[in-house]
Amino acid sequence: MIDAACTWLVGLLGSNVDWKQVLLIGATPLFLLAFVVELAGARRRGHQASFQWKEIIANVALGSAYQIAEALAWLLVTGAIFSWVYQHRLFDIPVNGWTVLPIFIMVEFCYYWFHRSSHRVRWWWAAHVPHHSGETMNFTTAARQSVLNVFVGTFIFYLPPVALGVPPAVVMFMLAVDLVYQYFVHTDAIGKLPAWYEAVFDTPSNHRVHHGRNPQYIDKNYGGVLMIFDRMFGTYCPERKKVDYGIPRQIRSHDFLVLNLHEFVDMLRDVAAPGPLMQRLKHLWMPPDWQRPGHVPLHTWTVERSDTAEKSVAPAPPAASTGLPQSSRGSS
Template sequence: METLVQMLGPDVDWKQVLLIGMSPVFLIAFAIEWQVMRGRGKRAQFEWRDILANLSLGGSYQVFELGAHLLITGVATLWIYQHRLFDVPVNAWTVLPIFIGVEFCYYWFHRTSHRVRWFWSAHVVHHSSERMNFTTAMRQSLLYSITGWWLFFCPLIFLGVPPPVVFFLYAVDLCYQYFVHTESVGKLPRWIEYVFDTPSNHRVHHGRNAQYIDKNYGGVLILFDRWFGTYEEEQEKVEYGIATRQPHSANFLVLNFHEFADMWRDVFTRGPLAMRLKHLWAPPEWQRPNRSPDVEFRGAKERDALLS
């Protein structure tokens, strides 16, 4: 395993290497999913305008993350690793605990991405589709590295886990998540549903039904949701999309930047400085007291009409 650490060079974004390498597998899985659902007469979740938007968002995310790793992520995490507390060995005995640590960090990154608007401004892209199929997993934002997804994994690096190992295991986590974005699989045996993130558990996460909002943040495991009170079982049919500011557009720019632009518009709207800055860290649904919802949404509607 030490040889593996040496092979995972410090200057390579192993997260993106694995995700790009898995892309043909992802596309083949989608083709199989489409055929299966077509055979069942259930094609409502396959709309080609939406699928093409998913693919374009996924491809651009891949390219942008490679560049961001060279300029931001790789530089910052290597600096942190140089100041690490310990040297954590990577071997057959430690790889599973490290992976669970990565999953734990992912849980808090994902949860924060729903409850802090700064991080939501990137993650919202993933939730902007009103359909669910494998390509929905590819619906990713150009802003993730800018808003700082990697900050949540820095504790592992500071403890002494090599950054390439953290990123590679995070990519394994993300690869698994691709296969839970589907309606082709119903509920699995109860013990699997109890331990793992499954298609059923993850459909809940994408729901804007009142009881499903901000639930089931786990990537591979659903145990942290059960332990920290964010678990919800799939019961009624899931309505996909965003509870606030749903963009009805397949435009690449709108999907990537609609919430980021709205956030900064709110920050620069006249008012007390503390209230203006609160738009950065408050939950996405937070509005200033006595502010008209019409003011909140008018700019977004005009923007969508212009760019769609």
């Protein structure tokens, strides 16, 4: 049956099938079932604060659009790029029982650097920020992704294994396994797991830290399945106090377009604001909280500073100076 399904997909989409999207879409019934179980358990315990329906609907809308955009991008552009790189590969890496685990660890290593870069480079943060702007944590938070992922070039992080000689289908499948696992770490329903497991693997506790805007939790625990690279590169932090979810400059909206575009629009407006060209361009690659000397970060939509953010934030210029609505809060 599986062979027949694969043959059908290849016949429909050609040999360059995006197995990441196939596996993620195929796992959707499992995701929905898990959410129903999570919600039922929360209601039984009287712990429903993590289930805000406006946010859940926004999560599902963002995730659905992301899936469609990723599939179309693969068919139109990304798949061809992966195929071209594979045609110029350095080696032929076999896929068998001896190589599956090393290949998965290689893909996890790529994911770590994709994820870390998506927090520390504003160009990529502009596409990743919707995932972190949710202020509750449940399984649907995992679906909270941005359509901008297909435009900002995050796929480049997964080209190195292909260049070395891992078939693109295998890289995408391994990435899908990584992402399916991550769905189940987006929850408040599971406490800490055994210490040895917490030390090696991503867990709900480890991932709650990653979604926290508490000062000690910012930019920690980037791993998808494993925590080994966080420990190697000094970005690991255990969960020690209650997590405050969201981003330091919280966007106040459930609007689909606002959630997708707010940081990208603000970044481009910062680049366009008067000043030396090289200083303006730094807004594209510096960290999200970087501020250009003499320039107040611009905000097109209302954001709210969290209690954990800096106390001294200069007021933004009045809306009339730009022709667009402004917030007096700091940068997200």
